[in-house]
Amino acid sequence: MTGLGVEIKGVVKKYGTLKAVDDVSLRVSPGELFGIIGPDGAGKSTLFRMIATLLLPDSGKITIGDRDVVGDYRDVRSVLGYMPGKFSLYQDLTVRENLDFYASVFGTTVGENYHFISDIYRMLKPFEKRLARHLSGGMKQKLALCCSLIHRPQVLLLDEPTTGVDPVSRYEFWEILKRLSADGMTIIVSTPYMDEAYKCSRMAMMIGGKVIKEGTPDDIIAGYNGKLWKVSGREVYGMLLAVKAYCGVVSCDSFGDSLHVVVRDDIEGLRSYLREKGYDDVTVEATKPTVEDCFIELVRDGCSDR
Amino acid sequence: MVLKYLLEKEVKQFLRNSLLPRIAIVFPLLVLLVMPWATSFEVENVNVVIVDNDNTALSGRLAHKIEGSRYFNLVGVVGSYGEAIGKIERQEADVLLEIPDNFERSLLTGRKIDYQVSANSVNGVRGNLGANYMNALVAGFAAEAIDEETGRVVPQPVEVIEQYLYNELLDYKKLMVPALMIIVIIIICGILPALNIVSEKETGTIGQINVTPVGKWTFILAKLLPYWVIGVVAISICFVVAWLVYGLVPRGSFLTIYAAAALFIIVMSSVGLIVSNHSSTMQQAMFVIFFIMVLFMLLSGLLTPVASMPDWAQYVVIFNPPHYIIDIMRSVYLKGGKFASNSFEFGMLGLFAVVMALWAMLSYRKQE
Numbered sequence: 001m002t003g004l005g006v007e008i009k010g011v012v013k014k015y016g017t018l019k020a021v022d023d024v025s026l027r028v029s030p031g032e033l034f035g036i037i038g039p040d041g042a043g044k045s046t047l048f049r050m051i052a053t054l055l056l057p058d059s060g061k062i063t064i065g066d067r068d069v070v071g072d073y074r075d076v077r078s079v080l081g082y083m084p085g086k087f088s089l090y091q092d093l094t095v096r097e098n099l100d101f102y103a104s105v106f107g108t109t110v111g112e113n114y115h116f117i118s119d120i121y122r123m124l125k126p127f128e129k130r131l132a133r134h135l136s137g138g139m140k141q142k143l144a145l146c147c148s149l150i151h152r153p154q155v156l157l158l159d160e161p162t163t164g165v166d167p168v169s170r171y172e173f174w175e176i177l178k179r180l181s182a183d184g185m186t187i188i189v190s191t192p193y194m195d196e197a198y199k200c201s202r203m204a205m206m207i208g209g210k211v212i213k214e215g216t217p218d219d220i221i222a223g224y225n226g227k228l229w230k231v232s233g234r235e236v237y238g239m240l241l242a243v244k245a246y247c248g249v250v251s252c253d254s255f256g257d258s259l260h261v262v263v264r265d266d267i268e269g270l271r272s273y274l275r276e277k278g279y280d281d282v283t284v285e286a287t288k289p290t291v292e293d294c295f296i297e298l299v300r301d302g303c304s305d306r
Numbered sequence: 307m308v309l310k311y312l313l314e315k316e317v318k319q320f321l322r323n324s325l326l327p328r329i330a331i332v333f334p335l336l337v338l339l340v341m342p343w344a345t346s347f348e349v350e351n352v353n354v355v356i357v358d359n360d361n362t363a364l365s366g367r368l369a370h371k372i373e374g375s376r377y378f379n380l381v382g383v384v385g386s387y388g389e390a391i392g393k394i395e396r397q398e399a400d401v402l403l404e405i406p407d408n409f410e411r412s413l414l415t416g417r418k419i420d421y422q423v424s425a426n427s428v429n430g431v432r433g434n435l436g437a438n439y440m441n442a443l444v445a446g447f448a449a450e451a452i453d454e455e456t457g458r459v460v461p462q463p464v465e466v467i468e469q470y471l472y473n474e475l476l477d478y479k480k481l482m483v484p485a486l487m488i489i490v491i492i493i494i495c496g497i498l499p500a501l502n503i504v505s506e507k508e509t510g511t512i513g514q515i516n517v518t519p520v521g522k523w524t525f526i527l528a529k530l531l532p533y534w535v536i537g538v539v540a541i542s543i544c545f546v547v548a549w550l551v552y553g554l555v556p557r558g559s560f561l562t563i564y565a566a567a568a569l570f571i572i573v574m575s576s577v578g579l580i581v582s583n584h585s586s587t588m589q590q591a592m593f594v595i596f597f598i599m600v601l602f603m604l605l606s607g608l609l610t611p612v613a614s615m616p617d618w619a620q621y622v623v624i625f626n627p628p629h630y631i632i633d634i635m636r637s638v639y640l641k642g643g644k645f646a647s648n649s650f651e652f653g654m655l656g657l658f659a660v661v662m663a664l665w666a667m668l669s670y671r672k673q674e
Contacts, residue, residue: 052517055674073673074519083519088510092322093315104311105518147514 003030003186004065004079004154005010006051011060013046022209023060027200028188031179035200036190037295042191043209045085049095051188052082064155078106079082081153085190092134095124096244099150102183106151119148120176145176154179155204158189162298164197174199202250205295212298220294226250229267230287232258233279242277246270251300259295308520315571320532334490334540337545342479343485345609350376352436353532355390355399356383362410368659369411372403377439385663394426401425401436403444413451479552484628484635487544487568488628492602494569495537499578500595501672502529514670526667529573537541538564556641563635569655570631576662583669602628627658 006028015020021043028034031053035042039068049055051062053073063067067076079304089098099121103110114121120142127135132143141161148156158177164169174196181187189200197203198217205213205220233239240259243252250262250268260306263270274282289297320326354372358365373380381399384390393399404422406412412419419641423440427433506512515525545563550556556563578595585591603609605619606628612620623629630651635644 049447049513053673054513054516077517080517084510088509088514089511090315090511092319097315097318101311101315102518105308105515105520107308107519110429127612140341193438214659238670 002154003032005030006186006188007063008047008051009061011050011053011062012058013043013048014058019209021050021057023101024209024211025060026204026211028186028200032183032186033177033199033201034186034188035197035203036188036206037192037194037197037203037291038206039089042206044206045159047206048084048157048188049097050084050189052080052157053077053241054082058109071283078151079154081148081151081156083144083148083161084159085163086277087144087146089132089140089147092131094131096127096235097127098147100141102147103150108151110150110284113150114153117149118150119179120149120285121146129291133304138165138172141165141169141173145153145173149180153185155186155188158187160190160192162191162193170196173295194290194295197291205298207299213294217291220291221289224289224294224297224306226262226297227272228287228289228293229261229263229284230255230258231261231270231282232276233282235279239274239279242274242279243270245275248273251296253296255290255292260287260289262297309524309613310529312520312524314529316528316532320536321360326495329391330498330536330540331543333494334487334543335547336415337486337490338483338544339551341481342552345478345486347481348554349435350403350430351379351513352377352402352439353381353399354378354403355381357385357387357390357402357404358383359407360409361404361571364410364413365405365452367451368405368444370550372440372443372449375439375443377436378443391424394424397426399426403440413448419448423585429578443490480554481636481660482549483552483554484639485546485632487541488531488608488632488635489603490540490544490600491537491567491571491574492628494540495574496578496595496599496602497592499529499533499575500581500585500591501588503579503582504588504591507586508588522670522672523667526579526663526670529579530572530663533575533578534568534571537575540570541571553642554639556639558638558644561647562643562645563638566589566631566634566638566648566652568657569652569659570627572659573627573655573662576666577658579666580585580662580669583666583671605629606632627655627662630658 003009006026008024008026011021011024012019024043024047026034036047038044051064051069051071053076056070064076064079069076082222085193090101093101100108103113114241124139124142126144130286132140135143145158146157147159162173165173170193177187178191178199191197197220202216203214203220204211213223215223229245231239236254236259240252240254243259243261244247248264248266250264252259252261252262261270266303271282271284274284351563354370356372358369363410369380369383378401382391384393387404390399390402390404394402404424406420408417409419409421411417423437423442423444425433425437425440503512506515545560563605577598577620579597581591581595585594605615605622606612606626607623608628612623612629615623632650634643634648634655637648
């Protein structure tokens with residue numbers, strides 16, 4: 001199968017005076033697994049609802065293949081699979097009934113497209129007769145994915161599909177997405193989890209309604225400007241407060257059991273400062289930035305620009 | 307074909323709800339079994355206190371007659387007006403009858419008698435009817451007494467023979483039962499659809515439907531049809547109860563009332579769906595539909611006659627759909643009205659059904 005490309009040009013959506021989506025332009029090629037990463041309130045869901053024909057943009061244009069989401073919304077709906085952030089299947093219908101229902105409203109049957117979802121549905125099969133409301137979070141997500149895939153869409157929109165799902169189910173879910181993308185489906189997925197960015201072929205970082213960076217995960221990491229230090233020791237929290245109080249520090253964030261620190265000039269100053277404060281067992285070493293570091297840098301630069 | 311799947315889904319959801327199917331059956335039963343007794347405007351057991359200034363055999367007989375009447379309940383015969391008014395103030399009595407001291411003498415000598423009836427009109431209907439019943443009773447008693455005592459028949463200048471058409475015994479239940487059937491439809495077919503679409507908005511399922519190619523006409527039709535069936539079942543239950551419990555069968559044909567009910571159910575469910583389409587939370591929808599239902603019930607002639615409303619209210623009634631169905635129901639049940647004799651009402655109901663159903667479909671937006 002061949003997916004369709006998605007092109008977003010200068011899209012703006014305002015709620016009152018708030019610009020939820022502010023002049024966003026993106027181009028997603030057919031068959032890409034494209035991630036949109038950003039914190040809550042960045043405008044991800046609003047953008048998704050506009051691509052999904054549910055919300056009309058104030059200005060700008062979104063096309064899927066050569067179909068305009070406003071003018072040709074009927075055609076768009078038949079090639080699009082959309083899975084909203086909140087679980088929104090019928091809780092009072094069973095797993096199988098939900099699937100049958102969505103297949104039939106798209107004018108197809110489960111039998112016809114079963115092979116397409118069989119990998120995922122196999123995991124749900126034992127619970128076929130269970131009401132959707134009695135499924136676990138991970139199972140609900142898989143069912144929702146099945147329902148949005150049952151009509152064999154060429155473009156799949158997933159709005160925070162892994163939020164609130166346990167790590168194992170998250171992993172499984174991304175494996176499924178990779179397979180679908182390898183089969184040629186265009187997938188746009190949003191997530192607030194930075195570590196999921198590596199699973200995308202390309203990604204855009206969104207904050208405050210704007211796309212602040214776009215590229216492959218490697219591009220984004222390569223674009224990191226500063227020098228990043230990893231500081232680890234026994235008492236991480238005390239150290240975090242101490243480093244933040246140090247005058248030469250640009251940023252300091254905790255990453256698991258260590259700190260990622262950017263300093264203004266010399267790292268030796270911080271080393272001796274920490275020794276003075278009584279943190280003897282501290283190791284300070286240079287480290288490679290992660291997507292999250294890049295995001296923090298971008299947000300910081302964005303703030304100082306304003 | 308898609309309509310079939312949508313309907314299947316609606317029916318499954320309705321039947322799986324632990325409460326709704328039961329309400330659709332129990333509610334009409336309860337309303338029809340309980341409300342006709344409670345909404346009667348007949349006044350009985352009016353408490354009477356008598357001030358007997360005459361203290362003769364005849365005034366005593368009057369008191370006995372009052373005591374024996376099914377409308378009255380004698381709470382006491384007292385010697386002074388002040389004492390009697392005290393009973394009214396303490397709400398022990400509703401009506402006060404003062405018998406003058408020359409009662410027996412005047413009656414037997416054919417002179418005019420001035421007696422006084424005072425009624426507590428805090429409850430207007432009770433006070434007014436109580437006083438009227440009392441006047442009728444005293445007048446009847448006086449005529450009887452003169453006949454007996456003097457052996458001559460008092461000439462009555464004009465005799466009024468009252469004849470009530472269609473509801474010969476002035477049975478309020480016969481008037482109220484058809485009205486209560488309409489109330490059942492207003493409530494069931496108003497509230498259920500009003501909460502339906504908005505609940506899909508609250509759970510988010512509407513978003514999933516909106517990205518499918520299902521057309522809005524199909525979608526709304528699939529919402530309308532189940533309520534139409536539920537409404538027809540509910541009113542059928544009403545018909546059975548009216549017949550079994552109150553012995554009330556329409557003098558006209560069932561076909562006529564079913565036709566009217568079918569139209570009215572479309573109107574009511576469409577109103578519910580319109581409210582649902584325009585609301586974003588269940589709370590909003592509930593509040594708005596409640597307001598509409600109260601208007602529908604109070605400004606339609608359902609409970610109070612339209613003719614006694616002020617002019618402006620009578621204009622409002624013209625735009626009130628239940629007004630037409632209630633006219634048809636009463637006409638068919640009590641007068642044996644036919645389709646032809648109610649063609650105007652049918653026309654209006656049909657018009658409302660078309661307009662409301664269209665509105666329901668057009669107000670459903672798949673996009674924001």
